[in-house]
Amino acid sequence: MKLTIVEYPDKRLRLKSKNVTNFDAKLHKLLDAMNPIMINTNGIGLAAIQVNHAVKALVLNIPDEEGEQPPENLLEIINPIVTKRAGETVYQEGCLSVPKFYEDIKRFETLTLNYQDRNGNTKTLEADGLLSIAIQHEMDHLEGILFIDKLSYGRRKKFEKEYKRMLKEKKSS
Numbered sequence: 001m002k003l004t005i006v007e008y009p010d011k012r013l014r015l016k017s018k019n020v021t022n023f024d025a026k027l028h029k030l031l032d033a034m035n036p037i038m039i040n041t042n043g044i045g046l047a048a049i050q051v052n053h054a055v056k057a058l059v060l061n062i063p064d065e066e067g068e069q070p071p072e073n074l075l076e077i078i079n080p081i082v083t084k085r086a087g088e089t090v091y092q093e094g095c096l097s098v099p100k101f102y103e104d105i106k107r108f109e110t111l112t113l114n115y116q117d118r119n120g121n122t123k124t125l126e127a128d129g130l131l132s133i134a135i136q137h138e139m140d141h142l143e144g145i146l147f148i149d150k151l152s153y154g155r156r157k158k159f160e161k162e163y164k165r166m167l168k169e170k171k172s173s
């Protein structure tokens, strides 16, 4: 399956993703294709909507202490629901769909999540640290929300100006 990353300001990023109902070969193919594109583009998390599939599927691979992302650390999350959230944390986030921009975003510090794996088995996960932040970022994608939507008016304006300039330079090069 050939996938490409959908980039801001593409309107497809605003679609609301639908629940996965069939845990079939088609879903497995999508997940199997999302993992390498995330790794090869230096990502730590990717939602299916970012590769033009509006379904509630995420892949995550948080780098270990050596900064490595071995395949056994891959986390596939389908149909997530947050059941608990607590605390507050700020982290400089980026997004594969908003290349080259990083901004401080406030998130919950810890979460408890119910989700399904690729075979439809129900799972529970308690997350903190970067995993918790990444899950919240990716779950926002399922609602059509980007991290830049959480910026103050002033910082959003500054982002739009810089991003437009970058797109222009990209076009002319």
Ligand code: QAP
Residues within 6 Å of the ligand: 041, 042, 043, 044, 045, 046, 091, 092, 093, 094, 095, 096, 098, 099, 100, 101, 130, 133, 134, 135, 137, 138
């Ligand atoms: C979401 O983001 C995230 O601009 C995943 O040029 C972000 O993988 C979760 C990336 C922060 C937790 C904390 C961004 C790669 C990757 C770029 C990513 C870029 C190349 C972003």
Ligand code: CO
Residues within 6 Å of the ligand: 094, 095, 096, 097, 137, 138, 141
């Ligand atoms: Co993102």
